[in-house]
Amino acid sequence: MPQRVEQLRQAYPQAQVEVWAFDEHRLGLKPIIRKVWAKRGQRPSAVVQHRYQWLYLYAFVCPHTGQSEWLILPRVSVVWFNQALQVFAQAAGAGADKQILLVIDGAGWHRAKQVVVPEGIHLEFLPPYSPELQPAERLGQLSDEPLVNRKFDDLDALEETLASRCLTLSAMPQTIRGHTLFHWWKEE
Structure with a gap:
């Protein structure tokens, strides 16, 4: 990745270069159950009604600054990924003056020929089977907090x-x- 950042700096000497990460997170009506504290002798209860309807949280993060962009979309596909990239590029100010190296996983809808990468965005794919390398993967823990043990x-x-x-x-x-x-x- 440092080599890719350096390549972008050389290719766009007048532009600011930032490194961001992206991941999707599926959330739905099937509850997220976690342990809770209870008084001794009492059992905590959680209302559960298994229903399989989902939303997808598209999360973009710049780990150096902590800046983040979030989109809630109905599904994952090339069409929705293209839309997310467009919205992100506009929100982050990507273009001639700002080049963004976006670190993503190798999901099929990220690598498809139909993906339209906006000006100022450059995709960097992680190696297969390496979620521990993806900073955006950790945003799921933070986004889940108000959803835990709720129906x-x-x-x-x-x-x-x-x-x-x-x-x-x-x-x-x-x-x-x-x-x-x-x-x-x-560091960038």
């Missing part, structure tokens, strides 16, 4: 809670940075 009546209620959490996380760059800036992730 939602429908996807709209889930989306409302998730959108609120994403806004909160966007205002917490130090927390995001603490979860995503790996010790080996080189």
Whole structure:
């Protein structure tokens, strides 16, 4: 990755170069159950109603700054990935003056021939079977917090809670940075 950053700096000497990471996270009406504290002698209860309807959280993060961009979309596919890239490029200001190296996994919809990469975005694929190398993978823990041990009546209620959490996380760059800036992730 440092070589790729250097290549971008040489190819675009007048532009700022940033390294971001991206991952999708599936969330749905099937509850996320975690352990909870309870008084001695009492058993905690969690309302569970297994329903298999999903939303996908598209998360972009700059580990150096903790800046993040979030999108909640109905599914994962090339079409939705293209849309997410467009929205991200616009929100991050990618273009002639700002080049972004986006680290992503090798999912089929990321590598498809139909992927349209916006100006100023350059995709860097991780090696197969290496989720531990992906900083954006850790954003799932943070986004899940208000959803744990809760039952939602429908996807709209889930989306409302998730959108609120994403806004909160966007205002917490130090927390995001603490979860995503790996010790080996080189300074830009």
